[in-house]
Amino acid sequence: MNEFIQIVQQTLKTVGLYEINGILVIVYVMWEQIAALVVAGAAVELVRKAPESQRMWVLVVLCFVILGAFLAPAPVPILLAGMTVAGLIAVSIDRFNPDMLRWRAVGALGIYSLAALAYLFYGRYLESVDATAWAEAIGG
Secondary structure, eight states: OHHHHHHHHHHHHHHHHHHHHHHHHHHHHHHHTHHHHHHHHHHHHHHHHSOHHHHHHHHHHHHHHHHHHHHSOTHHHHHHHHHHHHHHHHHHHOOSOHHHHHHHHHHHHHHHHHHHHHHHHHHHHHHHSOHHHHHHHTTO
16 A cells, blocks of 8 residues: 555656756746747737727737748847737827827838748848858858
8 A cells, every 4th residue: 555655746746846947847838938928918919909890800910920030030039029018008008099009000010020030031041042152152
């Protein structure tokens, strides 16, 4: 009977260790991607408050914004988070025409995120190009 209790205790310790490690992995990944998570939260709020005529376009643009926040290099997610939160705050305090301000904020976020994604993909393309072949192609 003591052997059975020891096996159960060891199994519970092992399962508890796996659970704690899983929770720590989730916390570390969330901390690494905190700016992208802020972008995602603010984007959900912008989509939720958008009028029905703008909702689909806002959703598509903000999907690109979230993608840019998760994939782009270091300063871009922080800038996107700041821009998204500032846009959300500006829309929430605007009393004159919040729908137009939301549309403008989402447009600016879309342009910035698409530029960041283009930079990212162009950088990946340049990593695959041989430097000597590229120099010959431009006449260097």
